Amino acid sequence: MITVTFKPGGESGRVEPGQTVLEVAHELDVPITAPCGGRGRCGRCRVIVANGCEEPTQAERDLLTGEELRNGFRLACEAVLMGDAQIIVPSDSRTVGGKILSEDTWRHLELSPNVTSRCLELPEPSLADQRSDAERVADGLGVPVADLHIDHAALAEMPGVLRANKFAVTAVMVGDTLAAVRAPHTEPCCLGAAVDIGTTTVVAYLVDLRSGERLATASDLNPQARHGHDLISRIEYVESTTTGLDDMRRLIVDLINRLLGEAVAQVDARRRDIYELTVVGNTCMHHLFLGLDPRNLARAPYIPVTTQPMVLSAEEAGLAINRAGSVYCLPVIAGFVGADTVGVLLVSRMTERERPTLAIDIGTNGEVMLWSGERLLVASCAAGPAFEGGEISNGVRAANGAIERVWLRNGTIGYATIGGVRPNGICGSGIFDIVAALLDSGAADSGGRLADASAAEKLAEGIASRLRGEGSTREFVVAPGGDNGSGEIVFTQKDVREVQLAKGAVRAAVELLCAEAGIGTDEIDEILLAGAFGNYIDRRSALRMGLLPDLPPERIQGVGNAAGAGALAALVSTAQRRYAAELARRAEHIELMANPRFQMAFADSMIFPD
Numbered sequence: 363m364i365t366v367t368f369k370p371g372g373e374s375g376r377v378e379p380g381q382t383v384l385e386v387a388h389e390l391d392v393p394i395t396a397p398c399g400g401r402g403r404c405g406r407c408r409v410i411v412a413n414g415c416e417e418p419t420q421a422e423r424d425l426l427t428g429e430e431l432r433n434g435f436r437l438a439c440e441a442v443l444m445g446d447a448q449i450i451v452p453s454d455s456r457t458v459g460g461k462i463l464s465e466d467t468w469r470h471l472e473l474s475p476n477v478t479s480r481c482l483e484l485p486e487p488s489l490a491d492q493r494s495d496a497e498r499v500a501d502g503l504g505v506p507v508a509d510l511h512i513d514h515a516a517l518a519e520m521p522g523v524l525r526a527n528k529f530a531v532t533a534v535m536v537g538d539t540l541a542a543v544r545a546p547h548t549e550p551c552c553l554g555a556a557v558d559i560g561t562t563t564v565v566a567y568l569v570d571l572r573s574g575e576r577l578a579t580a581s582d583l584n585p586q587a588r589h590g591h592d593l594i595s596r597i598e599y600v601e602s603t604t605t606g607l608d609d610m611r612r613l614i615v616d617l618i619n620r621l622l623g624e625a626v627a628q629v630d631a632r633r634r635d636i637y638e639l640t641v642v643g644n645t646c647m648h649h650l651f652l653g654l655d656p657r658n659l660a661r662a663p664y665i666p667v668t669t670q671p672m673v674l675s676a677e678e679a680g681l682a683i684n685r686a687g688s689v690y691c692l693p694v695i696a697g698f699v700g701a702d703t704v705g706v707l708l709v710s711r712m713t714e715r716e717r718p719t720l721a722i723d724i725g726t727n728g729e730v731m732l733w734s735g736e737r738l739l740v741a742s743c744a745a746g747p748a749f750e751g752g753e754i755s756n757g758v759r760a761a762n763g764a765i766e767r768v769w770l771r772n773g774t775i776g777y778a779t780i781g782g783v784r785p786n787g788i789c790g791s792g793i794f795d796i797v798a799a800l801l802d803s804g805a806a807d808s809g810g811r812l813a814d815a816s817a818a819e820k821l822a823e824g825i826a827s828r829l830r831g832e833g834s835t836r837e838f839v840v841a842p843g844g845d846n847g848s849g850e851i852v853f854t855q856k857d858v859r860e861v862q863l864a865k866g867a868v869r870a871a872v873e874l875l876c877a878e879a880g881i882g883t884d885e886i887d888e889i890l891l892a893g894a895f896g897n898y899i900d901r902r903s904a905l906r907m908g909l910l911p912d913l914p915p916e917r918i919q920g921v922g923n924a925a926g927a928g929a930l931a932a933l934v935s936t937a938q939r940r941y942a943a944e945l946a947r948r949a950e951h952i953e954l955m956a957n958p959r960f961q962m963a964f965a966d967s968m969i970f971p972d
């Protein structure tokens with residue numbers, strides 16, 4: 363065995379010799395970026411190794427300069443460790459999602475769920491003790507029977523369960539309601555589910571509320587998409603027919619019921635073992651789930667029906683869980699700032715920091731949150747779907763075959779696809795990288811214009827040969843196709859413009875929030891990136907295109923799936939529910955559309971940095 367230590371994190375361990383640095387890094391949980399999947403093609407997994415390695419491979423000699431090799435630079439996926447080694451991982455080679463804040467927060471929460479269970483050993487009735495069954499249970503719980511609300515089904519089962527178990531039972535409480543009396547030591551005893559209703563995907567996490575352990579996960583696409591992929595189309599559907607709202611509600615409720623069924627089946631439990639659900643989603647998803655009219659969200663001044671946390675019975679929500687179960691919907695903040703944003707505020711703990719902190723969540727909509735150290739400001743901006751591959755000629759969702767990484771090396775472009783298969787399009791993280799590579803190579807200028815024929819003459823051959831077309835139909839070939847051109851992946855002039863619009867909207871929102879808070883963007887201490895966006899994009903590409911204020915990459919970190927984490931936190935902890943509600947109240951929503959300064963900032967922010 364050999365001893366390997368990573369710096370600056372200090373992770374260390376005894377491992378088998380003969381493994382690559384990347385394999386050992388995975389074993390010791392050290393986040394090293396590997397855009398080409400460790401195939402020795404991108405040259406991005408660079409680390410510094412003083413000794414303990416075999417000689418550099420051909421791929422390392424091709425991708426690293428002579429000077430880099432002399433200074434001890436190696437490719438983590440190629441360098442094989444044979445002896446004790448100290449390895450320095452430069453900030454450029456660390457992955458953005460290495461530390462997921464939401465996971466950290468979730469693991470360290472103190473359990474205080476709204477659903478609790480108590481083991482009761484009750485004296486059996488006798489002629490000298492003729493208390494009713496309900497009174498006997500209430501006394502066991504230490505609650506006057508007159509004050510104990512007992513669910514009717516629990517009451518109906520009570521005599522049989524008490525006698526079958528010789529009066530030693532488990533009582534399950536949902537808040538102040540006795541929801542069930544069960545045989546002792548029944549497993550699972552009390553379950554809860556956290557549901558994240560995304561515009562595209564819906565995820566249900568099943569949790570054991572006694573241990574806080576996540577037992578199962580089930581997810582599927584949001585079936586409301588058949589009435590439109592974006593929020594506005596779905597709201598238009600609600601407007602277009604008298605049954606629109608009911609249709610939308612039924613679609614999402616039926617899906618959640620199905621997902622809960624799948625989740626309980628995974629752990630051999632029953633739906634009636636689920637006593638509580640917590641729900642997050644953007645404001646439109648929240649309204650459609652609750653059957654609240656979303657029409658005013660789509661038109662100025664964008665008013666939601668309510669922003670308050672909502673508590674419903676399982677029956678009111680139409681959910682097939684325990685009859686006495688309840689449903690808790692986290693609060694929303696404004697028409698376009700929903701409970702998903704509350705999730706980011708909750709799990710990132712950004713308001714507990716002393717220095718100004720920025721958080722950004724980008725989906726079809728962009729939400730920007732700024733903690734100035736005193737004020738919490740939030741805004742939403744219409745980033746459009748460009749960063750998710752929408753409106754991009756060869757844009758696709760992140761799935762097998764999507765180009766997820768692009769890099770510039772030795773005067774040409776390299777790329778990696780999800781699953782390492784033939785490319786079938788470009789997903790969000792690839793789009794960021796392509797724009798950064800176009801700017802770095804000179805194939806696009808700061809105004810977003812692709813180099814014309816005369817400008818292309820000055821570019822490296824490997825770049826110039828990929829540019830073709832004229833004016834607005836100019837395009838860059840990212841991946842050549844087969845002999846007949848099929849399967850070719852291009853990035854067009856129009857695609858660059860779409861990215862500029864999206865990036866301009868987000869950056870302008872950042873500028874405006876900073877101005878409102880009276881701080882400069884250079885005073886921001888840390889940037890938190892939420893959701894898939896935060897986990898997968900390359901920070902350097904985001905910085906290169908000017909999406910983010912200029913901070914060292916190591917001060918930018920992923921928050922993970924904050925919406926789901928927010929729902930989980932609220933499920934296992936009533937204290938977190940209160941905290942989420944307080945954050946939602948405290949957040950000052952800044953409306954950007956009506957603000958003339960936003961339009962000016964937007965125009966400036968469309969420019970890419972030189």
Ligand code: FES
Pocket residue numbers: 395396397398399400401402403404405406407437438439440
């Ligand atoms: S991950 Fe090592 S070269 Fe790409």
